[in-house]
Amino acid sequence: xxxxxxxxxxxxxxxxxxxxxxxxxxxxxxxxxxxxxxxxxxxxxxxxxxxxxxxxxxxxxxxxxxxxxxxxxxxxxxxxxxxxxxxxxxxxxxxxxxxxxxxxxxxxxxxxxxxxxxxxxxxxxxxxxxxxxxxxxxxxxxxxxxxxxxxxxxxxxxxxxxxxxxxxxxxxxxxxxxxxxxxxxxxxxxxxxxxxxxxxxxxxxxxxxxxxxxxxxxxxxxxxxxxxxxxxxxxxxxxxxxxxxxxxxxxxxxxxxxxxxxxxxxxxxxxxxxxxxxxxxxxxxxxxx
Numbered sequence: 299x300x301x302x303x304x305x306x307x308x309x310x311x312x313x314x315x316x317x318x319x320x321x322x323x324x325x326x327x328x329x330x331x332x333x334x335x336x337x338x339x340x341x342x343x344x345x346x347x348x349x350x351x352x353x354x355x356x357x358x359x360x361x362x363x364x365x366x367x368x369x370x371x372x373x374x375x376x377x378x379x380x381x382x383x384x385x386x387x388x389x390x391x392x393x394x395x396x397x398x399x400x401x402x403x404x405x406x407x408x409x410x411x412x413x414x415x416x417x418x419x420x421x422x423x424x425x426x427x428x429x430x431x432x433x434x435x436x437x438x439x440x441x442x443x444x445x446x447x448x449x450x451x452x453x454x455x456x457x458x459x460x461x462x463x464x465x466x467x468x469x470x471x472x473x474x475x476x477x478x479x480x481x482x483x484x485x486x487x488x489x490x491x492x493x494x495x496x497x498x499x500x501x502x503x504x505x506x507x508x509x510x511x512x513x514x515x516x517x518x519x520x521x522x523x524x525x526x527x528x529x530x531x532x533x534x535x536x537x538x539x540x541x542x543x544x545x546x547x548x549x550x551x552x553x554x555x556x557x558x559x560x561x562x563x564x565x566x567x568x569x570x571x572x573x574x575x576x577x578x579x580x581x582x583x584x585x586x587x
Contacts, residue, residue: 341562344555345369352551368556372543375553378560380532381539386564388453388524388535389517396513397506399459404467405494409480419468426461431522438527448530457517463509470505471498511572515565536561 344352346365351358372378406412407419437456438447446452475498483493499506521537528534540557543550 338562338566341555341559344552345559347552349549349551352555364552365556368552369560371550371553372540372557372560376539376542376557377532378536378539378557381534381536384450384533385518385536388450389514392454392457392517393510393514395454395458396460396463397510400463400509401467401499401502401506402494403459403464404471405475405498406490407464407468408471409475409477409498410490422461422464426465434523434526437523441527447527448533450533452527453517453520453524453535456523460513463513466509467502467505470502474501474505507572511569514568514572518561518565 342365343359343361345368347358347362348364351362407415441447441452441456446455479497479501480493483497488496519537520535521541524535524538525541528538540554540561543554543557
């Protein structure tokens with residue numbers, strides 16, 4: 299019996315140690331969440347203050363009472379709702395096109411063999427390594443030749459597919475789409491597009507959710523390309539319009555922060571909706587495994 303006590307004590311030590319580890323992990327995660335959320339809280343605080351309050355020292359850490367006033371100033375100084383509508387159209391249509399074309403190309407790269415497959419995929423990855431700023435001038439010239447400069451088509455069509463999305467979806471398709479399902483579809487007489495639409499696409503939902511969130515946020519926050527190509531001031535996107543609030547002299551930082559807050563709120567909604575589907579599908583896949 300005496301020989302059994304060390305093992306039992308060791309078991310208790312291991313149990314208490316694992317509990318301590320779990321508590322430490324949860325505390326670290328909680329701290330990480332607080333650190334991640336603090337910039338959003340600070341944005342709300344600054345958007346609800348006045349510019350003198352923002353510049354005061356020590357800084358105020360509690361919200362003020364000027365949030366609605368600052369939001370009204372944003373709407374008064376820029377054509378907020380028109381630019382918001384343009385941004386919603388560009389981000390929504392652009393995201394849908396990226397999800398369709400990238401997943402379709404990734405499905406072909408992952409599950410089909412065709413001449414030049416490796417070379418084409420290598421070229422695709424090479425284009426991803428080229429800085430986007432290098433393509434601004436030739437891309438603008440192309441849009442001007444098409445007559446699209448100053449229209450929303452110039453913001454949607456060039457980004458209808460991208461190398462990152464194809465690479466991401468290809469990697470996911472290789473690991474999550476069994477060849478047996480494709481063979482079963484071929485036995486049933488399904489062609490390429492039907493197999494993609496009815497067999498592959500439902501299994502791509504977690505990857506599509508992530509890609510959709512990533513693409514929507516990227517298109518929503520894009521500033522350089524809309525600033526270059528949108529020569530029509532009535533067609534500017536939200537980020538370009540908000541830049542007009544930051545004037546050279548006597549900038550009202552409270553109004554600028556209110557505009558930034560108004561532009562971030564739709565992104566939070568999209569992220570919460572997309573992340574819920576993403577996590578739900580991952581949990582369902584883990585349960586099946």
